[in-house]
Structures are given as structure tokens and as C-alpha cells.
Amino acid sequence: MPTNLVINGEDRISTRGSMTPLIDVLRDEFFLTGAKVACREGICGACTVHLDGRPVVSCLVPLATVEGRDVRTVESLAAAGEPSPLQQIMEEHDVVQCGMCFPGILMVLTSFFQERPHAERDDIKAALVGNICRCTGYERLVDAAAALARRS
Amino acid sequence: MPASTGERLYVATSLADAVAALADRGPAGAPLAGATWIMRAPIRREELRSSYVGIGGIAELRSVEMTDDEIHIGACVTHADLIAALAGVEGCDGLVAAAGGAANPAVRQMATVGGNLCTSDFPASDLSPALLCLDASVELRTPSGQERVPLGRLLDIRRTLEPGTLVTGVVIARKPVQTGHSRLPLRKAGDYPVAIVSMAVALGSDGLIEDIKVAVGSVEASARRWPQLEAQLLGHPLDPAKAYELAKAGVGVFAGRESVEAPGWYRVQVLPTLVRRAAQAALAARQQR
Numbered sequence: 001m002p003t004n005l006v007i008n009g010e011d012r013i014s015t016r017g018s019m020t021p022l023i024d025v026l027r028d029e030f031f032l033t034g035a036k037v038a039c040r041e042g043i044c045g046a047c048t049v050h051l052d053g054r055p056v057v058s059c060l061v062p063l064a065t066v067e068g069r070d071v072r073t074v075e076s077l078a079a080a081g082e083p084s085p086l087q088q089i090m091e092e093h094d095v096v097q098c099g100m101c102f103p104g105i106l107m108v109l110t111s112f113f114q115e116r117p118h119a120e121r122d123d124i125k126a127a128l129v130g131n132i133c134r135c136t137g138y139e140r141l142v143d144a145a146a147a148l149a150r151r152s
Numbered sequence: 153m154p155a156s157t158g159e160r161l162y163v164a165t166s167l168a169d170a171v172a173a174l175a176d177r178g179p180a181g182a183p184l185a186g187a188t189w190i191m192r193a194p195i196r197r198e199e200l201r202s203s204y205v206g207i208g209g210i211a212e213l214r215s216v217e218m219t220d221d222e223i224h225i226g227a228c229v230t231h232a233d234l235i236a237a238l239a240g241v242e243g244c245d246g247l248v249a250a251a252g253g254a255a256n257p258a259v260r261q262m263a264t265v266g267g268n269l270c271t272s273d274f275p276a277s278d279l280s281p282a283l284l285c286l287d288a289s290v291e292l293r294t295p296s297g298q299e300r301v302p303l304g305r306l307l308d309i310r311r312t313l314e315p316g317t318l319v320t321g322v323v324i325a326r327k328p329v330q331t332g333h334s335r336l337p338l339r340k341a342g343d344y345p346v347a348i349v350s351m352a353v354a355l356g357s358d359g360l361i362e363d364i365k366v367a368v369g370s371v372e373a374s375a376r377r378w379p380q381l382e383a384q385l386l387g388h389p390l391d392p393a394k395a396y397e398l399a400k401a402g403v404g405v406f407a408g409r410e411s412v413e414a415p416g417w418y419r420v421q422v423l424p425t426l427v428r429r430a431a432q433a434a435l436a437a438r439q440q441r
Contacts, residue, residue, distance in 0.1 A: 001159055018161035019200065021191065041192045042259045043342040054232075057258045060191040062184070064161040065206050108258065129340045130256025 005066045007032070008076040018064035023047040025063055026073060034074035034103040045131035048104035049073050055111045057130075074103035077110060086110055086148060093144035097135035105131045109145055117152040124149070163206035167213065167293065167320065173205045175295045175316035183207050183318055185228050185264040188255070189271045208264065213320060225322040227266025227291075231255070231279075234265060243286070243324075245437040246331030246350050246430075250282035253335055256342065266319045269303065272311045272374075275409060276344035280307060280375035281367035282333050283322060285352040291321040307374045329354045329363070330441075332433025334426040335370075338413065346414045347371045349426035353434050359389050366427070371406050371419040380405055381427070392431040399424035 003014045007030060014025050021040070026032045026049070035058055036046035042057040049058045050072035077084045083091065086109055096102050105128065112119065112127040119127070124145045125138075133141070161184060164170035174181050184190055184204040193200050207213060213228035216237035223241070225234065231251040238244040255263060268279045269290065280303070288303045294317050301309075306319070329352045335345040348369035356362045364382050369375035384398045403423050408416025 018159050019191075019204070041195045042188055042255070045256070045258060048258055051261075054261045055258045056261050060188050060259070060262060062161055062187050062191060062204075062206070064159075064163050065184075065187065065208055067163060127257060130258050130342070132342065 001064075003063050003067050005069060005071055007071045008073060008079065014063055016063055018062060020063040022049070022051075022058040022061040022063060022066055022071070026058065026071070032073050032075055035107075036100050036103060038100065039132075043130070043132065044101070045104040045108065045128075046101050048107040048131070050107060050111060053111070055108050072107075074106055077106060084110065085151075086113065086145075089144045089148045089151075090141070093140050093147065095137065095140045095144050097133075097137045101131055101133045101135075105133075105141065113145075113148065113152070117149065119145075119149050121146045160200070160202065161204045161206055164210060167210055167318075170205050170207045170210060171293055171295055171316060171318055174318060177203045177205065178315045181205055181315065183266075183270075185267045186230060186262040188259055188263045189267060189274060207318070213266070218326075220326065222326055223324045225265055225324070227319045227321050228264045231260035231263050231265075231268075232257075235260075242441065243327060243329045243331055243352070246333040246352065246433065247279070247282045247286065247324075249333040249433070250278040250335075250348075250350065253333070253337075253345075254278040265322055269306065269322070270310055270319055275373050275375075276348070276370040277375060278333070278335060278345070278348060278369065281348050281350040281369035282331070283324070284367035284375055284377055285331065285350045285365035286324045286329075287352075287365065289323045290319055291323065293318045293320045304377065307376070327354065327363075330434045330438040332430040332435075332437065334429035334433060336422050336426060344413060345370050347419045347422050347426055348375070349423060349430045351427070351430040351434050353390055353431075355390060355438065361386055361388055361390055364390075366430075368406065368423065371408050371423065373409055378402075378405070390431055390435060392428040392435070395431045396424045396428040399427040 038044045038046040040059045042060045047058045048055050181203040182201050184206050185208045208228050213226040215226050217224045234251045238248050268277045289300045290306045331352045333350045335348045337345045350367045352365045354363040364385050366378040366381050403420050406420050408419035410416045
């Protein structure tokens with residue numbers, strides 16, 4: 001049975017099976033390859049997207065449960081062509097390394113800063129416990145996020 | 153929707169629809185709420201079932217309701233929603249800490265209370281010991297009716313529930329207790345705790361313990377209370393150091409499970425320290441009131 005969903009503001013229909021992980025639908029059917037496939041068990045956070053405004057690990061979301069819901073991927077952050085303030089500050093701090101974890105981290109922090117725009121450094125680190133960076137580039141990443149919190 | 157349509161995951165639209173769909177599927181079917189355990193079946197080299205009934209979107213299973221007497225938590229309330237609903241509520245500090253320490257933030261947005269309690273192959277549930285020491289009851293719905301059973305009973309029978317049985321909620325009686333929750337993971341996130349201790353304690357005006365519940369998780373296959381320790385602590389002041397000593401002398405009642413993450417003896421050996429920390433947390437919760 002086809003599944004209707006709204007991805008980055010656009011109505012889409014997926015024909016994949018009902019238990020297909022959302023990450024596979026995003027990447028293989030709609031070619032939104034920002035979210036990455038890594039652990040497939042909800043540990044690394046590389047596949048994080050927003051579902052109805054909340055960050056979730058899309059490797060553990062069965063497609064049928066997304067019927068009619070709002071999905072936002074990392075591609076939506078610069079939808080108007082301009083990087084978001086979070087993306088800009090990450091660039092300023094030269095944070096990106098291999099890029100595997102980075103889309104998930106952006107999605108987690110985007111959501112986090114909506115609720116905690118003035119967060120302290122320790123809060124930022126706590127928010128990122130579910131995002132594993134295989135390059136171990138955490139320090140600059142947290143530096144950049146803390147700088148954004150100070151600007152807010 | 154009947155199982156004969158062949159769709160592996162049917163998303164139920166109401167509680168009645170879910171109960172009927174589960175009954176129709178019989179032993180081949182199972183409820184699916186947050187999906188965070190079921191979707192990892194391939195990682196565990198397990199086969200998915202042939203049929204699931206999605207219940208995570210059913211509104212009546214997603215609310216937390218509080219009266220003067222009790223707190224009702226819908227089975228599909230997520231860990232994140234539980235934290236938001238119960239933060240600052242007297243007696244719930246331990247439960248909030250349990251929900252807030254489990255897994256990682258994104259998984260906490262998905263994983264549900266009911267799923268955490270019903271996943272019989274998951275020994276490291278944080279909510280089970282936290283709710284056990286709150287004397288929680290669980291509501292069950294079947295095609296023929298509904299009943300309420302103590303959580304400890306559910307943990308005993310959850311592998312053999314009749315097909316079509318659905319956990320719809322958890323009920324906690326509101327009491328003037330202070331609670332603490334202590335867990336020992338090996339990393340900040342991404343692994344299961346080696347051991348968990350939850351404590352709920354009622355102190356009299358003289359500072360002596362009038363009622364106490366201690367529950368242990370992750371050490372054995374299923375969480376359970378520690379009645380011997382409770383009996384020894386009852387009637388005395390809540391002294392974390394004394395609780396540590398009593399726990400150290402009495403840990404022999406637990407048989408730690410072996411796994412790749414930690415040997416059984418280690419799970420048992422850390423319990424006294426977790427008891428001390430849980431007692432400290434309960435005292436800290438009391439001081440904040």
C-alpha cells in the first residue's frame with residue numbers, strides 16, 4: 001500500500017514496504033542522501049531527521065508509521081539557498097571533516113537550539129551524546145555550537 | 153484491517169481497531185509502538201514477525217493524566233514526553249531520571265513506556281525498576297475486556313500473554329515519597345547499563361524510613377524488587393553509607409547475567425555503589441521540596 005508523506009514541505013508517495021526504514025526511503029527512493037546510513041541501530045545518529053519537528057533516528061522508523069507526517073531532512077536547512085545560522089557557524093569554525101556524522105548533528109542541534117537557544121557548553125554536549133563522530137572532531141563542533149549560543 | 157491484506161505493518165487508527173487487529177493476527181502478530189527494538193531485529197540476527205499492528209499514533213495511548221490520587225501514563229507515551237510531563241512532580245524524580253538516562257535523545261523521542269516494559273528480551277529497561285519501586289500497575293486490554301495487574305506480575309507473564317492482549321497504560325498511585333534512580337553505563341550513551349538501582353522512600357517526621365521500595369534492573373533477565381534490603385532499611389534513617397554496607401552484605405540474592413558487555417559478577421558487584429547513589433538521589437530530591 002503506498003505511503004503518503006510530506007518531505008521537506010513536498011507531498012511524496014512511497015511505494016516501499018511498510019516496514020522499510022525511513023532512511024532507505026529517503027536515500028534510495030527520493031535521493032535525499034544527506035542523512036547517512038551507518039549503524040542501523042539508533043546509536044550513531046548519522047541518519048537523524050525531524051519527524052513532526054522532533055529529531056528521530058530514521059533507521060528505526062518504519063515507513064508506514066510516517067503516513068501523513070512531516071519529515072525534514074538536512075537538505076531543508078538551506079532551503080532558501082542560504083545556509084542556516086547553525087550551518088554558517090559550523091563553516092566559520094571549520095568543523096566538517098569526513099561529513100558522515102555531520103547531517104545528523106545539524107538536525108539534532110537545530111532542534112536543540114529551538115528549545116535552548118542560550119544553552120551552555122555542557123548542555124550542548126549532553127544533547128549530542130547520540131551522535132558519534134568517527135573523526136572524533138567533537139571539540140570544534142561544540143566550540144561552534146557554543147559560539148552560536150553566545151550570539152543568540 | 154484483517155491480516156489477510158498481506159501488509160506486514162498495519163497502523164491502527166484507534167484502540168478498538170488495534171485490539172481487533174491483534175486478535176485477528178493471533179500469535180503471528182505483535183504490537184509495534186516506538187519500533188526502536190523491533191527495527192533492530194536484523195542486527196540481533198532475529199527474524200521479523202510476519203505481522204505487526206502499529207499503535208504509536210493512537211491518541212488515547214499517548215497522554216499523561218494526573219489527578220490528586222494517581223498518575224496515568226499511556227502506553228505509547230515516549231520517554232521524552234514522560235520527562236516533559238513529570239519533571240518536578242513529587243515522587244517522580246527517579247522515573248524522570250530513568251527516562252532521561254535511557255538510550256540517547258533521538259531514541260527517547262521514539263521509544264515508548266509500553267514498549268520498554270513489554271520487551272521481554274530487553275533486560276536493561278530503565279523504566280521497569282523505576283516503576284517497580286513506585287508500585288505501578290499496568291492496564292491490559294483484550295477483546296473480552298480489560299484488567300489492571302501489578303507491574304511485577306506483567307514482567308513475569310509478558311512472554312505468555314494471550315494473543316490480542318495490549319498494554320494500554322501504566323498507573324502510579326500518588327504518594328509522598330522521594331525517589332532516586334542510579335545506573336551504570338560504560339559510556340555516556342549508546343550502550344546498555346551494566347546495572348540499575350531505583351529507590352522510593354517515605355520518611356517520617358522523625359527522619360526514619362516508614363516505607364521503602366528498592367528495585368534492581370539489568371543485573372538479571374528481568375527487573376525485580378530487593379525485599380531483603382528493603383526490610384533491613386525500614387525503620388532506620390536513610391543513610392547512603394549504611395545502605396551501601398547492607399547492600400554489599402546482601403548482594404548474594406542476585407545472579408548476574410552474562411553478556412558480551414559485562415560479566416555477571418561485575419553486574420552484582422556494582423550494586424552497593426548504585427544503592428548508595430540512589431539513596432543520595434532520593435535525599436537530594438527531598439531537600440529540593
